[in-house]
Amino acid sequence: MGTAERREAPDDGGAAARLTVRQGPEAPDRDIPADRGEVLTGPDEKPMAYAQVTGSDKRERAQAQALDRPLWVEEPARRRRMPDPVRTAAVRAVLIIAVTLIQAMVAFLCTLAGSWLAFPMVLSSVAGTVVATWGALDVWVTRQVWNQRNGVVSTPASTARTLRRERRRERRQARTTERAQERIPGRGAGQLSHS
Template identity: 65%
Template sequence: MGTAERSGTPADEGATEVAAPAAPQAPVRDIPAAGPEVRAEPRAEPRADERPPGYRPLWREEPARRRRLPDPVRTAAVRAVLVVAVTLIMAMVAFLCTLAESWLAFPMVLGSVAGTVVATWGVLDVWVTRQVWNQRHGVVSVPSSTARAMRRERRRARRQARAAERGGQGRIGRRGGAGQLSHP
């Protein structure tokens, strides 16, 4: 539908006007149309086969790419982001106060330095909290993990070493001689 059709005015001289609907439209999501009180039942989302042609949903559900952070790690991350944001604001105010030659510049610079120390602590807190959580609750092993590939190589090397060791001794056979426990 073009702009001319929406507004009801012709786009050029030969076009005809679009008539406005005479009756009020059906209620949408429990909002009644103009006129007497109309009570409508909430409409469920139409199934894929019932949707009108040209229907496009507003959004499409997609699976999450990564798992959600554990609660303690997420809490530490939020705290660190807030501290970093406040520190950046203090640094900006200190810079602007310095440009304006305000008496507030020196205290703001001191506050920015202290905020930088606290922000560094906050970022390290996120890292340490994540490491502690991983150590206590274990890490989900991923097939592409380098640690898994290295373990696999070490196992293969041990197997080959044992096979080579056995190959030098040869199989225990039923030969006569000393050390034989039973008679043939």
């Protein structure tokens, strides 16, 4: 059970009133109804009247609360998103491992049933195990390569530092050539000589 409270609705310019439900004391057991109905309170928080709530009112109120509640709540991620190449390798590895496990299960069941399909399925399961191992190693190698190229590594011989240094040098040279082209008059396209 709860209490209801009247408030002025801002949309209607104060002409209409809105009824808000506030939770009140509940019975200790859900099978036993509470003694009182809901308390209607005015804007000054003084009780106005007691009203008995029927089952349909409760259902309507529950449906209204369900409509007001957002579909989902955004939560901050606990871990950063994996880089795209690593994510692609991980998805590929998971799919290969899943297919290999299904092959192994089919091979086991065919062996129990004495089917002729048991031997080819065992061979394909062995090949699938090799490919699944390659897939798992591919995830690890891709992750290491991405960290080395793009990660912030503090070792002096880091490939990431060397690549960043080369990119900075190329950008500096491009800016220098652009400035030199702007400074020299008459060296634009379409002019061959000063005649």
